[in-house]
Amino acid sequence: MERTQExxxxxxxxxxxxxxxxxxxxxxxxxxxxxxxPDIGYLHRCFEKLSEQxxxxxxxxxxDRTDYLAALLNEMCYVEAVEKLFGDAIVVPERAQYxxxxxxxxxxITSHLLALGSMAMDLGAVTPFLYCWRDREKIYSLFERITxxxxxxxxxxxxxxxxxxxxxxxxxxxxxxxxxxxxIWGFINYFDAYVYPQWKELVTGNRIxxxxxxxxxxxxxxxxxxxxxxxxxxxxxxxKWDLRKNLPYSIYDRLEFDIPVGKNGxxxxxxxxxxxxxxxxxxxxKQCLAWLAENPGPVMAKVPRVLKPPKGEIYHRIEGARGEVxxxxxxxxxxxxxxxxxxxxxxxxxxxxxxxxxxxxVADIIAILGSIDVVLGEVDR
Amino acid sequence: MDFLKxxxxxxxxxxxxxxxTEVLVPAERYEEAVRACYDAGFTYCSCVTAIDWQDRLTLxxxxxxxxxxEVGVPNLHIKVDLPRQGARIWSIxxxxxxxxxxxxxxxxxxxxxxxxxxxxxxxxxxxNWQGGHPLLKDFTDRRPKRPRLVRHxxxx
Numbered sequence: 001m002e003r004t005q006e007x008x009x010x011x012x013x014x015x016x017x018x019x020x021x022x023x024x025x026x027x028x029x030x031x032x033x034x035x036x037x038p039d040i041g042y043l044h045r046c047f048e049k050l051s052e053q054x055x056x057x058x059x060x061x062x063x064d065r066t067d068y069l070a071a072l073l074n075e076m077c078y079v080e081a082v083e084k085l086f087g088d089a090i091v092v093p094e095r096a097q098y099x100x101x102x103x104x105x106x107x108x109i110t111s112h113l114l115a116l117g118s119m120a121m122d123l124g125a126v127t128p129f130l131y132c133w134r135d136r137e138k139i140y141s142l143f144e145r146i147t148x149x150x151x152x153x154x155x156x157x158x159x160x161x162x163x164x165x166x167x168x169x170x171x172x173x174x175x176x177x178x179x180x181x182x183x184i185w186g187f188i189n190y191f192d193a194y195v196y197p198q199w200k201e202l203v204t205g206n207r208i209x210x211x212x213x214x215x216x217x218x219x220x221x222x223x224x225x226x227x228x229x230x231x232x233x234x235x236x237x238x239x240k241w242d243l244r245k246n247l248p249y250s251i252y253d254r255l256e257f258d259i260p261v262g263k264n265g266x267x268x269x270x271x272x273x274x275x276x277x278x279x280x281x282x283x284x285x286k287q288c289l290a291w292l293a294e295n296p297g298p299v300m301a302k303v304p305r306v307l308k309p310p311k312g313e314i315y316h317r318i319e320g321a322r323g324e325v326x327x328x329x330x331x332x333x334x335x336x337x338x339x340x341x342x343x344x345x346x347x348x349x350x351x352x353x354x355x356x357x358x359x360x361x362v363a364d365i366i367a368i369l370g371s372i373d374v375v376l377g378e379v380d381r
Numbered sequence: 382m383d384f385l386k387x388x389x390x391x392x393x394x395x396x397x398x399x400x401x402t403e404v405l406v407p408a409e410r411y412e413e414a415v416r417a418c419y420d421a422g423f424t425y426c427s428c429v430t431a432i433d434w435q436d437r438l439t440l441x442x443x444x445x446x447x448x449x450x451e452v453g454v455p456n457l458h459i460k461v462d463l464p465r466q467g468a469r470i471w472s473i474x475x476x477x478x479x480x481x482x483x484x485x486x487x488x489x490x491x492x493x494x495x496x497x498x499x500x501x502x503x504x505x506x507x508x509n510w511q512g513g514h515p516l517l518k519d520f521t522d523r524r525p526k527r528p529r530l531v532r533h534x535x536x537x
Contacts, residue, residue, distance in 0.1 A: 041505040048490075049515055084398050225447050228426050228479025240449040247453055314397055315443055315456055317427070328441070330432055343428040343443075351482050380505060 006034060011365065013042050019118065019369070020376030024353065026365065033365060036357035038350050043380040051340040056082055056307045057158060059340060063327075064152040066342055067378035070111040070321035072103050075156040078340075080249060081316035081327045082158050085309040095297040096160035097251045102288035103146070103155070105281040106184070109191070110136045111321035112274045112281075119271065119370030120203050123212050128203050135195050138181040145169060158307060160300035170293050184289060191282050199275055213267035217356040217368035220265055227355065228348045231323025232273040233372055237265035243319040255284050267371035274373075308335055322346050322373055344378040384421050385457075389414065403441075403458040411461045412471045415442065419476060422446045423457055426477035429484050431463075431491040433518045438463045438491060440470060442480075463493060465517075472498040490516035 011024040021042035027035035047066060051059040063078045064071040083090050117132025140150045145166055147155040155162050171183025177194065179186030203209050219229070224237040234241055242259045244252040260276035262269025309331040317326040323345025330339040349372045356368050385404055386394065393405040406414045423444040432439045442459045461470060472495035474481040484495045485504040492514035495501060502508060506515070513520055 041507070044505045046515070049520075087398055225425050226478050228477070234447075239447060241447050246449070246451065312398065314399060315401055315428070315458065316399060317456070324427065326428060326443075328428065328430060328443075339432050341428070341430045347482060347486075348479055351479060355478075 009362075019374055022350075022369075022374065022376055022379070024365065024369075026357070026362070028362065031361045033357045033360055033362060036354050036365065038353050040347075040350065040376070040379050043376050045381065047342060047381040048340055051337055053336065055335045056309070056337060059337065060156065060158075061152070061154045063342075064154060065377060066344060066381050067320065067322065067325070067346070067375050068151060069114055069375055070107050071152050072100075072107040072155065073111075073318065073320045074325060075153070076100055076104055076250075077316060077318045077320070077325045077327045078329075079156045079158055080318065081314050081329045082307070082309060084314050084316060085312055085329060085331055087310070090159050090301050090303055092160055092301050093298045094251075095164075095292065095295060096299040096301075098288050098291050098295075099161050099165065099299060100156060101250055101252065101255070102184070102285050102292065103143075105284045105288070106139050106142070106187075108281045108321050109278050110139050112278045113195075115274055115321075115370075115373040116199065116203070116271065119367070119373070120209070122366045122370045123209065125203065125206070125209065128199070131195075131198065131202070135191070138187055138190070141181045142169065142184060142187060157300065157303075159303040160298075162300075164299045165292065170289055184285065188282050188285055188289070191278075196275075196279050196282070204272065204275060210268060212363075213271060213367055213371065215264070216267045216360060216364050217371065218264060218266045219352065219356060223355065224265065227352055229323070229352065230345050230348070231319065231321070232270050232277065233323065233349055233352070235259065236262035236270035236273045236371075238263055243317055243324060247317065249316075249318055255287050257281075257283050267367045270371040270373075306335060308333060317343075320345060322375065322378070323349065342381055344381065346372075346374040346376075346378045347381075350374055350379055385414065385417060388417055397458075400453075400455040401458060402455060403460055405460045405462065408461050408463060408470060411440075411459070414459050415444075415473050415476065418444050418457055418459065422448065424477075426473065426480040426483070427456060429473070429480050429487055431487050431493055431516075433465075433491065433516065435518050436465070438465055438468055438493060440468075440487070440493060442473065468493040469496055470494070471496055472501075474498050490514055492517065 007028045009026045009028055013021040013023045023039040025037045026033055047062050060075055063074040067074050113132045113136050117129040121129035144150050147153040171185035173185055175183050175186035177190040180190035219237050221237045221239050224234045240259055240261045257280045260273050262273050311333045313330040315328045317324050326343035328341035329337050332338040357365050395403045423446050425445040425447045427443040427445045429442050440461045444457045446454050474484055487493055489503045489506055
């Protein structure tokens, strides 16, 4: 018997291009996608329940493991939230703030590099992925010297950072590419001179890549706000909204940087915004380095041995690598948080899949998924 | 937050350390409060979650205003007290599509039902999960204990 019908296809949970364990249920009419529904929860590790049973500092390592590609940004969100709960009791030293911001921006570069590299690889370009790995490696070896960890750091503390930068890691502005994995200045110079132009020429200017991403998965500005998109997804749709500028936290109001904004809201614009953001991050790192080289000082505030924030609650939002990372901490005056809620951007962004996919071809799902850049550890927590 | 103060003169207002405003409204006026915020430009639903106070549940809806020209607009948290058993509330997922999954997660973890939700299912836990709602404070894992793995002995 011959007949035509819609075909239900499961992409994942073991599909290599779904960035972890994500299952996309897709209905196909030939090559056309008519319906798409993500199924999540394969990586659920009870972060919120666990953190109710730990003391405040003990939660920091868990926050690393939510978005494991941008661990320092998550730590920063949680640590700042708890510090705000204390009010004036904890004053974080300025040097610690600068170290945090510098580390966060370096982390943003690593995260964006991987986002770009894996998206290019999913679209069939394997070489950029290897380049991204090579350049990330240099930052990771710097991180290893500073924090002791390569991926999951547990470096930020409530009241500051664990240790000051090691001797000689800042380097001098003259450091060239040969010192890219030895000093931070070396990496930044290497990044500006080689990495950033290379990505522009190798992938962004590539005709095939542009055909695969332009006018695919178009998200209008109204839709982006209604669907609570943030980060590169929101800015790719043309909304100039960055929490570092619009709701300044830490020391971001003293730093100079621009917010790249896309026009059409398609996959290519989201890609382009990420690429430009890396360049802005390198600008921020330079300003922090200049300040850090001249201002030695303590990196840890005086904090009590047992942390007991006063009763209260806080919803602290920061600009993570993927968008708005927010942490809702409720304190009942005890040593453990009464409740920790993690608002992760990737979880919110995955809701866009049923909106963006229908009408496109199967191969475009991969482009859309790569451009909204989900990390499943953060989706499922 | 004057537009809410005019409308809800008897509601409790509180300010967080970082400047966010929270307002506690009665459950039957939740829809009215959310719509008032929506009309005032708070069109971005940052988060929906709940807190288990052991004698009641508190639903927290965090709304934000996305306006590139404004700097430092604090969030608005609308709170509703609900009973621990059989809590029901109007769903905002049709007004804020971005709240869809957050409401599903709140149902999954706290058991609050959302009336009018387009896809009211569990999200992180499996659909056939029978063990209750894990983020409630009195949650106990009632699954049978898993047998300890016996270490394999090599032949001597």
